[in-house]
Amino acid sequence: MKAKVDSEIKEHLRGRFAEFIKSKRMRQTPERFAILDKVFEQRVHFDIDELYRDIESEYRVCRATVYNTVELLCECNILRKHYLNENQAAYELSDDRHLHLICLNCGKVREVRDEGFNECFEKMKFRQFKASFISTNIYGLCSSCTRKMKKE
Numbered sequence: 001m002k003a004k005v006d007s008e009i010k011e012h013l014r015g016r017f018a019e020f021i022k023s024k025r026m027r028q029t030p031e032r033f034a035i036l037d038k039v040f041e042q043r044v045h046f047d048i049d050e051l052y053r054d055i056e057s058e059y060r061v062c063r064a065t066v067y068n069t070v071e072l073l074c075e076c077n078i079l080r081k082h083y084l085n086e087n088q089a090a091y092e093l094s095d096d097r098h099l100h101l102i103c104l105n106c107g108k109v110r111e112v113r114d115e116g117f118n119e120c121f122e123k124m125k126f127r128q129f130k131a132s133f134i135s136t137n138i139y140g141l142c143s144s145c146t147r148k149m150k151k152e
Ligand SMILES: [Zn+2]
Pocket: 103, 104, 105, 106, 107, 108, 141, 142, 143, 144, 145, 146
């Protein structure tokens, strides 16, 4: 499954990234934008290796550039970094708020949206801390693993 990102959002995010790079006084290299384009084509969650493999087939970029660019995209809030499985970082576009249901047996990650939870988060206030986003992982067993375990 590919993340659906329409061209209007892409343009908007490209512009935001360009501004951000400029504000950091870094060069706007074509590689950085090629990486951003590839980010739009990824599955909902992806890791650096998946992204690198995908880019490598078309562009000559080094892994460090991919890594740095992804970090920059996190810094300017286009991407979010999550730890979903075995401490491996997974990234996704930060355009919406959802919970991750993670199967302890097969590692499958499902996203769920819960309005009540979102409202609750918006009301939360923390002393001397300004929250920017929340990453919530709920661990358990997916339905197919539950079925398999019943059969065994
Ligand atoms: Zn499972």
